[in-house]
Amino acid sequence: MDLLHFARGIGLKVALSIFFLGVTWRIVSFALLRIRREYSKPRESVSKYLIGGLIAVGSRSWPHREFIARTGAGEALGYSYHLGLFAVVLLFTPHILFLGSLLGVSWPGLPSSAITIVSVITLTLFLAVLFRRVTNRVMRLLSNFDDYFSWFITMLVMVTGLAATAHIGGPYETLLAVHILSVDILLIWFPFGKLMHAFYIFPSRAINGALLSRKGATS
Amino acid sequence: MPPATDDLAVGEMLRRHGVSRRGFIKYCTSVASAMALPPWMGPAMAQQLHGALRPSVIYLSFQECTGCFESFTRSFAPTMENLIFNVISLDYDDTLMAAAGDAAESALAKAMHDNFGKYVLIIDGSVPTGAGGGYCTAGGKSAVDTLREAAKGSAAIICVGTCSSFGGIPFADPNPTDAWPVSAIVSGKPIINVSGCPPIPEVITGTMLQFVTTGKVPDLDEHLRPKAFFGTTIHDRCYRRPFYDQGKFAKTFDDEGARNGWCLYELGCKGPTTYNACATTKWNGGTSFPIESGHGCIGCSEPGFWDKGSLYAPLSAPDWGKAGESSPRQVMEIAAAGIGAGAVLGVVSAGSGRLRQYRSEHPLDTEPEDI
Numbered sequence: 001m002d003l004l005h006f007a008r009g010i011g012l013k014v015a016l017s018i019f020f021l022g023v024t025w026r027i028v029s030f031a032l033l034r035i036r037r038e039y040s041k042p043r044e045s046v047s048k049y050l051i052g053g054l055i056a057v058g059s060r061s062w063p064h065r066e067f068i069a070r071t072g073a074g075e076a077l078g079y080s081y082h083l084g085l086f087a088v089v090l091l092f093t094p095h096i097l098f099l100g101s102l103l104g105v106s107w108p109g110l111p112s113s114a115i116t117i118v119s120v121i122t123l124t125l126f127l128a129v130l131f132r133r134v135t136n137r138v139m140r141l142l143s144n145f146d147d148y149f150s151w152f153i154t155m156l157v158m159v160t161g162l163a164a165t166a167h168i169g170g171p172y173e174t175l176l177a178v179h180i181l182s183v184d185i186l187l188i189w190f191p192f193g194k195l196m197h198a199f200y201i202f203p204s205r206a207i208n209g210a211l212l213s214r215k216g217a218t219s
Numbered sequence: 220m221p222p223a224t225d226d227l228a229v230g231e232m233l234r235r236h237g238v239s240r241r242g243f244i245k246y247c248t249s250v251a252s253a254m255a256l257p258p259w260m261g262p263a264m265a266q267q268l269h270g271a272l273r274p275s276v277i278y279l280s281f282q283e284c285t286g287c288f289e290s291f292t293r294s295f296a297p298t299m300e301n302l303i304f305n306v307i308s309l310d311y312d313d314t315l316m317a318a319a320g321d322a323a324e325s326a327l328a329k330a331m332h333d334n335f336g337k338y339v340l341i342i343d344g345s346v347p348t349g350a351g352g353g354y355c356t357a358g359g360k361s362a363v364d365t366l367r368e369a370a371k372g373s374a375a376i377i378c379v380g381t382c383s384s385f386g387g388i389p390f391a392d393p394n395p396t397d398a399w400p401v402s403a404i405v406s407g408k409p410i411i412n413v414s415g416c417p418p419i420p421e422v423i424t425g426t427m428l429q430f431v432t433t434g435k436v437p438d439l440d441e442h443l444r445p446k447a448f449f450g451t452t453i454h455d456r457c458y459r460r461p462f463y464d465q466g467k468f469a470k471t472f473d474d475e476g477a478r479n480g481w482c483l484y485e486l487g488c489k490g491p492t493t494y495n496a497c498a499t500t501k502w503n504g505g506t507s508f509p510i511e512s513g514h515g516c517i518g519c520s521e522p523g524f525w526d527k528g529s530l531y532a533p534l535s536a537p538d539w540g541k542a543g544e545s546s547p548r549q550v551m552e553i554a555a556a557g558i559g560a561g562a563v564l565g566v567v568s569a570g571s572g573r574l575r576q577y578r579s580e581h582p583l584d585t586e587p588e589d590i
């Protein structure tokens with residue numbers, strides 16, 4: 001069994017199993033946790049604080065007017081590399097074939113040259129994000145292994161994918177195998193690190209927003 | 220077939236056939252060019268060959284389909300007949316030789332004896348070792364015994380085809396004859412693998428010619444294949460590569476994309492991971508190659524190609540080794556198992572968390588028991 005055969009065979013199978021198990025475990029254990037009982041009388045009706053929760057999902061996804069000068073650049077950076085990631089993952093034809101073979105659906109992709117340009121821009125943004133994290137004293141204090149490893153594994157997937165597409169650094173099959181192996185590692189790490197924010201981000205905003213609405217605060 | 224002890228040098232033989240020295244140098248230069256050798260190699264090859272006796276070559280066929288030999292016979296430059304009549308002395312080849320039985324086996328024994336340490340051994344087919352080697356025998360000897368005996372006196376071994384190079388289809392799971400490539404059985408001899416199922420004719424003859432004229436093993440890759448022919452992937456030199464770069468792919472073998480010659484990656488083409496000269500040297504005297512004929516590369520010159528999943532699954536698709544079983548169904552099974560186990564773990568974790576939460580909120584409830 002060669003490396004590529006392992007990476008897209010048993011390696012991928014194990015990684016997907018751990019991914020599904022881990023994500024479900026994290027979501028179920030989170031969803032079943034008891035929310036601390038509120039003894040105060042609700043300021044709003046149930047329907048209104050549920051709507052408040054939904055509003056919070058939107059309003060917290062955009063910098064507050066008062067802080068836009070301070071946080072706008074950081075958020076723009078964050079959104080940009082996320083968009084780049086989505087474009088590369090979802091619109092590169094080999095990725096569509098990969099996802100299509102897993103999900104049984106297909107959709108049109110972008111030319112490889114366009115994906116290469118988006119990849120290089122996204123990689124640059126990724127480096128900028130890391131630079132910001134290590135140069136900003138507060139962010140540096142807040143960061144731990146989880147942040148850096150999540151960044152590293154995502155970066156590894158991007159770099160190996162770009163190298164495989166551009167045939168840089170070794171034979172194509174080796175680069176492709178390393179790329180798929182890095183995806184396997186990312187899938188395994190996903191539920192246990194901060195990459196899990198992909199599942200938590202909107203529910204947590206909605207819950208916070210609903211709880212604040214219940215107290216009569218603007219979400 | 221000329222005898223092994225033929226004492227006519229190649230130059231003299233060619234002169235008798237009416238081939239001028241200039242014509243011979245031109246021929247050697249064109250061969251050197253085809254093999255991507257430096258320009259000075261053409262005259263050097265001609266000089267080496269001109270005064271040399273034709274080197275003895277022994278061609279043994281084991282567990283194979285004769286497709287590789289069929290391919291060998293279709294070489295255009297150099298042609299097989301030119302090679303065996305003018306350049307080498309093919310002293311044994313059970314497919315081509317007129318002799319049979321004891322006469323053929325005597326020819327083999329004589330060639331091995333007379334040219335001990337000097338002959339080139341060409342092997343075609345994998346070597347079955349199961350049942351005491353009984354799956355493949357000739358003249359009462361098993362293939363594995365014949366190989367070991369013939370390898371002892373060889374100057375080098377050229378493995379023609381994926382079966383002798385990497386085991387090929389006989390070596391594929393479940394390998395019922397316990398077949399092996401030559402490199403797994405012979406050690407201590409230079410081995411040159413000319414893989415392919417079958418190999419390109421000109422790659423077979425070119426590799427033979429280079430070795431017999433220079434006496435040196437060419438630059439080889441990690442799979443012992445000549446870099447001159449196996450240095451780049453088919454994808455790198457494919458005329459459909461621009462369509463890959465543009466993201467234009469044929470979805471089926473008869474859709475508009477296929478008719479427009481778009482990339483066959485989605486149809487399972489293994490060109491990106493296959494090292495061979497198909498896209499440059501091509502087949503049938505440079506007429507075309509499989510991708511040009513509308514079918515994706517199946518990666519036949521790579522080790523283990525038969526066990527690497529479906530020939531029609533894209534390279535980036537998961538390879539779960541069960542032909543005919545669709546990946547979405549397998550993903551559903553994996554997801555169902557993972558979600559089920561995860562849900563159980565989640566409930567246990569949440570219960571434990573609730574207990575901790577309760578204890579942290581009601582410390583007094585637990586104190587009487589603790590005390």
